[in-house]
Amino acid sequence: MQEVPDLYMFFGRFHPLFVHLPIGILVFALIFQIYLKWKPNDALHAVLPIVWGLAALSAVLSALSGYILSLGGGYSEEILSLHKIGGITLSILSICCFILSFYRMPWLASYRNITQKIVLSSIAVILLLTGHWGGTLTHGNDYLMEFSPFVVTDSSSTVEHVSRISSLDSADIFKDAVQPIFQSKCVSCHNVEKKKGGLLLTSYEEMLAGGKTKAGIIPGNTATSEIFRRITLPTNHKEFMPADGKKPLTENQVAILEWWIDQGAQRNMMISSMKPNKHIQDLFSDFFQLGRDAILSYVAKPASSEALSNLLKAGFQVHAISESNNLLEVKYTGPSTEKLNLSLLESIREQLVWLQLINCGVTDEDLKIIGGLSNLYKLNLNRNKLTAGGLNELIRLPKVEYLNLYGTSVTDSSINQLVTLPKLKKLYVWESRVDSLGVESAKRLNQRVDIVYRLN
Amino acid sequence: MTYPKHPIQRPVSRREMLDICKCGFGSVAMVSLFGSLLPSCSSATGGKDELMNHLTRGSTAPGFIPKAKNIIFLYMDGGVSQVDSFDPKPRLAKENGLDPSTLFKVDATQFNNVGKILKSPWSFSKHGESGMDVSELFPHIATCVDDMALIRSMVSNFPEHTNANYFLHTGSGLQGRPSMGAWVNYGLGSENNNLPGYVLLDGGLIPPGGLDNFKNGFLPAAFQSSILHTGAEPIANIKPIDSIAGIQEEKLAFLKRRDKTLLSSLGAADEVESAISNYEMAYKMQSSIPELTDFKEESEATKKLYGLDSQDPHTRSYGAQCLMARRLVERGVRFIELTCPSVGNGADRWDQHVNLKLGHESNAHAVDQPIAGLLKDLKLRGLLDETLVVWSGEFGRTPFAQGEDGRDHNPSAFSMWMAGGGVKGGTIFGTTDDYGYRVVDNPVTIHDLHATMLHLLGVDHKQLTFRFGGRDFRLTDVHGNVVKDILA
Numbered sequence: 001m002q003e004v005p006d007l008y009m010f011f012g013r014f015h016p017l018f019v020h021l022p023i024g025i026l027v028f029a030l031i032f033q034i035y036l037k038w039k040p041n042d043a044l045h046a047v048l049p050i051v052w053g054l055a056a057l058s059a060v061l062s063a064l065s066g067y068i069l070s071l072g073g074g075y076s077e078e079i080l081s082l083h084k085i086g087g088i089t090l091s092i093l094s095i096c097c098f099i100l101s102f103y104r105m106p107w108l109a110s111y112r113n114i115t116q117k118i119v120l121s122s123i124a125v126i127l128l129l130t131g132h133w134g135g136t137l138t139h140g141n142d143y144l145m146e147f148s149p150f151v152v153t154d155s156s157s158t159v160e161h162v163s164r165i166s167s168l169d170s171a172d173i174f175k176d177a178v179q180p181i182f183q184s185k186c187v188s189c190h191n192v193e194k195k196k197g198g199l200l201l202t203s204y205e206e207m208l209a210g211g212k213t214k215a216g217i218i219p220g221n222t223a224t225s226e227i228f229r230r231i232t233l234p235t236n237h238k239e240f241m242p243a244d245g246k247k248p249l250t251e252n253q254v255a256i257l258e259w260w261i262d263q264g265a266q267r268n269m270m271i272s273s274m275k276p277n278k279h280i281q282d283l284f285s286d287f288f289q290l291g292r293d294a295i296l297s298y299v300a301k302p303a304s305s306e307a308l309s310n311l312l313k314a315g316f317q318v319h320a321i322s323e324s325n326n327l328l329e330v331k332y333t334g335p336s337t338e339k340l341n342l343s344l345l346e347s348i349r350e351q352l353v354w355l356q357l358i359n360c361g362v363t364d365e366d367l368k369i370i371g372g373l374s375n376l377y378k379l380n381l382n383r384n385k386l387t388a389g390g391l392n393e394l395i396r397l398p399k400v401e402y403l404n405l406y407g408t409s410v411t412d413s414s415i416n417q418l419v420t421l422p423k424l425k426k427l428y429v430w431e432s433r434v435d436s437l438g439v440e441s442a443k444r445l446n447q448r449v450d451i452v453y454r455l456n
Numbered sequence: 457m458t459y460p461k462h463p464i465q466r467p468v469s470r471r472e473m474l475d476i477c478k479c480g481f482g483s484v485a486m487v488s489l490f491g492s493l494l495p496s497c498s499s500a501t502g503g504k505d506e507l508m509n510h511l512t513r514g515s516t517a518p519g520f521i522p523k524a525k526n527i528i529f530l531y532m533d534g535g536v537s538q539v540d541s542f543d544p545k546p547r548l549a550k551e552n553g554l555d556p557s558t559l560f561k562v563d564a565t566q567f568n569n570v571g572k573i574l575k576s577p578w579s580f581s582k583h584g585e586s587g588m589d590v591s592e593l594f595p596h597i598a599t600c601v602d603d604m605a606l607i608r609s610m611v612s613n614f615p616e617h618t619n620a621n622y623f624l625h626t627g628s629g630l631q632g633r634p635s636m637g638a639w640v641n642y643g644l645g646s647e648n649n650n651l652p653g654y655v656l657l658d659g660g661l662i663p664p665g666g667l668d669n670f671k672n673g674f675l676p677a678a679f680q681s682s683i684l685h686t687g688a689e690p691i692a693n694i695k696p697i698d699s700i701a702g703i704q705e706e707k708l709a710f711l712k713r714r715d716k717t718l719l720s721s722l723g724a725a726d727e728v729e730s731a732i733s734n735y736e737m738a739y740k741m742q743s744s745i746p747e748l749t750d751f752k753e754e755s756e757a758t759k760k761l762y763g764l765d766s767q768d769p770h771t772r773s774y775g776a777q778c779l780m781a782r783r784l785v786e787r788g789v790r791f792i793e794l795t796c797p798s799v800g801n802g803a804d805r806w807d808q809h810v811n812l813k814l815g816h817e818s819n820a821h822a823v824d825q826p827i828a829g830l831l832k833d834l835k836l837r838g839l840l841d842e843t844l845v846v847w848s849g850e851f852g853r854t855p856f857a858q859g860e861d862g863r864d865h866n867p868s869a870f871s872m873w874m875a876g877g878g879v880k881g882g883t884i885f886g887t888t889d890d891y892g893y894r895v896v897d898n899p900v901t902i903h904d905l906h907a908t909m910l911h912l913l914g915v916d917h918k919q920l921t922f923r924f925g926g927r928d929f930r931l932t933d934v935h936g937n938v939v940k941d942i943l944a
Contacts, residue, residue: 251918282940317647317788322521322914331647333786380838404838428838455761455832 012068019066019134021058022090026127029055029097030120048101056094063087076193079133086130093123140188168284169272174204177271177287178260181253182207185242201227204267219265222258231257255283298375299325300351307347314341327353334360334383342369349373353399359383359407364390371396382428383407388414399423406430412438419446429453522914523878523944524844525647526785527640529793530827531624533663534617534805535870537576537853537863539892540816542871543608544580544589547890548573548855556856560893565864566615567809571857573891577813586882593820596828602882603831603840604875605942609886609895612851612867612902617664617807620850620867623902625669627931634673634922636906637791639931641679643920644913647788650744652682652737654791655784657777659686660798661805663850670793674924677730678737681793684745684780686773694745708739748783751776761833763825770797770822778826782833785843797822806849810862831875840876844912848872848905855891868894872905878912880944900939907936912943 029051036045066087070080096119135144171177182201188194190201190211199211207227210216214226222228230241231249242248249257259280260266266274271284289297303326311318311330321327328351332340340360345352346369353375362370362384370379371393379400386408394403401423410418410432418427419442427449429439439451539545552575556562562570578591583598588606590598597604614620619629626633634642637654646653656670663669670681684690698704712732719728751759759765762775774797781792796805799822803815827847834840852870853863869888875881886898907917910931917936921928930936 279940319647325521327521331788333788382837402838402841406837426838426841428836430836452835452838455836 015065015069018062025055052098052101056098059091059094063091083133171271302326303348303351329354331356333358336360354378356380367393378402380404401425404428415442419449427451524912525842527844530847532849533796534807535849535851536806538871540576545892549575574857594824596825600831604873605879605883606873607885610870615865615867621665624850631668634675638672638679640791650740654681656681656683657794659795762829770799775826778830844877845875903932903935908939911938
């Protein structure tokens with residue numbers, strides 16, 4: 001690899017910035033040209049040279065900076081050369097269009113139509129291809145199609161694997177855990193096309209071999225394994241990986257790699273045969289998302305800000321359950337004198353998983369609305385004037401795990417109904433009309449439900 | 457000395473500009489880390505807009521769903537003896553009166569007045585479906601064992617109260633770090649705008665180390681604890697002095713205007729900002745505190761459950777504090793700590809260097825029924841699912857006597873328990889040796905305890921940081937592992 005002066009390289013690094021200018025301007029110029037064809041307009045035609053001029057200038061700048069960037073190396077030769085040819089061709093064609101748009105020579109007029117058509121359509125095609133090659137160079141081969149619904153994802157995709165493992169006994173340490181981790185966090189830069197730092201992380205041998213500086217993984221020794229050192233540095237360290245602010249490995253992923261290396265970095269071994277202790281088993285259960293609460297895997301679209309502001313204006317407390325899943329808790333604690341507008345809750349039906357309306361005058365009528373909030377997993381209606389008739393509406397809640405009805409007029413027959421809720425785990429009916437006989441019969445119907453109704 | 461009538465107005469300096477912006481950036485980062493709004497750096501438009509911004513902005517940071525929303529920390533000041541409460545050691549009875557140095561290596565203790573092996577004056581029996589051993593010191597708590605996760609393998613770094621208290625409360629043995637209650641509120645914010653997010657219910661004894669156990673340290677001053685005392689007036693000046701309506705509001709508005717003018721001439725100053733918000737909070741508390749401390753809506757049965765009808769004035773006093781804790785939880789206060797009552801009888805807290813039997817019995821009698829009442833009441837109301845109750849002292853006591861009938865400090869092993877939100881009831885974690893002197897299996901440090909408490913609140917203890925003095929600080933410093941075995 002040849003040495004590139006720092007100042008050149010500095011300019012070259014601007015390529016990702018410049019490169020978007022010609023893309024935008026060229027697309028605009030193409031549309032503009034077609035429009036003029038359709039509705040000729042002399043005034044607009046005078047602008048054409050400016051548009052093509054800008055397109056040509058930006059294309060040349062991009063091509064220049066791109067060329068300098070490519071001298072730094074680290075990219076797949078094959079795609080790089082295609083990208084290079086595409087970039088240079090685009091620059092030349094843009095300059096041609098610039099010239100064509102300028103001169104309105106009569107002798108050219110008879111040829112212009114056909115020349116223009118050829119040039120314009122080539123620009124469109126080459127622009128598309130060059131852009132795609134550029135994207136492949138930066139983000140890796142399968143970046144575009146990884147989440148495409150039209151392609152069967154290949155077997156190393158993380159998403160695929162995580163859902164496929166149904167128990168730890170059927171999981172292979174390398175194929176099911178280690179490789180998917182590398183695949184999701186490392187391979188976009190360390191692949192055949194884009195071998196950053198001379199390091200490839202697409203296969204077992206390559207991981208061990210490492211890159212330009214050191215061996216990647218020393219089995220049984222995390223301290224001297226360069227890859228492990230890099231992923232466990234402080235995130236602001238300049239040698240930290242993944243670099244450039246890409247998403248770091250999670251604590252769980254690091255812990256799994258650590259254990260794998262400590263255990264001798266096995267290539268083919270079932271996790272269960274490596275005798276993991278309880279802690280390690282938990283790590284893998286988390287990784288494969290085994291035995292998690294239903295609520296943990298539910299992710300909703302963000303609620304509309306209008307719906308939220310209406311709720312806040314109406315005096316409801318609204319809390320985000322956690323930052324990553326858009327789920328919401330809504331709380332209202334009485335005593336309140338005014339009637340609550342519960343229909344506001346319907347606008348966040350998808351996000352609302354926890355509802356607490358405490359001692360605030362909720363009536364049987366309101367339960368019709370609450371019964372339709374199908375994503376609730378915790379519902380607290382204690383100290384409201386509710387009767388058996390209204391509570392039957394709650395039978396429609398498919399996900400509810402926690403139901404708090406203490407201080408209401410819930411009866412034995414309603415709890416016999418309520419315990420049939422498919423997910424119910426806890427039912428609170430203290431200070432109601434429920435007695436021990438009712439609880440006995442409810443427990444016979446569903447032993448899974450913990451019914452709290454008196455001091456024990 | 458004369459004061460200028462109008463503080464000098466001057467343009468914002470570059471430094472202040474950066475400072476102001478930093479707060480903005482900081483809060484954006486924080487909001488992406490935690491599932492709730494940050495009360496710090498709040499804009500003039502107030503909390504709701506901020507919540508809106510937070511709720512509606514997309515975020516990619518990893519996070520998890522909290523099991524608990526509030527913590528009640530039952531602080532057992534002085535150090536409960538583990539071998540007399542939750543960690544039975546039959547060998548002490550067999551070898552009662554032997555010289556401990558002939559049996560095992562004895563570390564230096566605070567008073568180094570090492571006596572003989574001292575058997576527990578109380579007998580143990582098994583309780584609940586889990587069959588957890590509890591001594592007769594705690595007959596009421598013993599009825600709640602199936603909701604409790606007991607850790608018998610706690611270790612501390614300090615054999616002396618002051619350092620050990622700082623360590624338990626702030627994660628550092630030295631004075632000046634933020635208390636865990638302050639960290640929790642810094643991370644999650646408060647759900648109640650009319651009450652402080654970190655409340656200390658002062659039972660009568662302020663622990664060694666003083667109020668620095670409950671301070672905000674380098675965190676913004678609004679996160680320090682507010683102390684509610686027992687008795688008729690829990691906070692000084694809780695009744696407005698002005699008899700004419702409106703006068704107090706006018707005075708406060710005037711004060712606020714002056715403070716804002718001062719603030720604009722000073723630039724960002726946490727002291728002034730916190731003072732402004734504290735005045736506002738104090739005004740709101742003049743109505744929220746009387747409502748909080750008025751137990752008239754509590755039924756007689758509930759009061760009885762907490763021991764408010766007890767013959768023992770200390771049980772009544774601690775019972776009222778426990779009932780208050782439940783009421784605070786209902787009002788969305790994040791972190792509530794209870795300190796112990798002063799039981800007299802020559803028993804200074806749980807710190808029985810002499811007269812173990814009388815001292816531990818007096819202390820246990822004061823707290824046993826109220827704590828059990830709190831657990832049962834929380835459970836009846838469905839609140840135990842979202843409230844984490846933590847019971848712990850700062851260290852344990854020696855299995856051998858200090859002098860004739862006391863026990864000295866022992867940081868090498870002690871017992872604590874948690875109950876409620878996200879905790880696996882009926883669990884026993886960790887083991888000590890045959891004397892209950894040292895931990896032999898699964899030691900749990902104070903940092904581990906803090907990490908676990910934060911975990912149950914949905915906060916990753918490694919992500920909860922505050923930059924001060926040139927580096928990022930955490931409650932758990934560079935330590936701490938979540939004790940997963942006690943989690944449900």
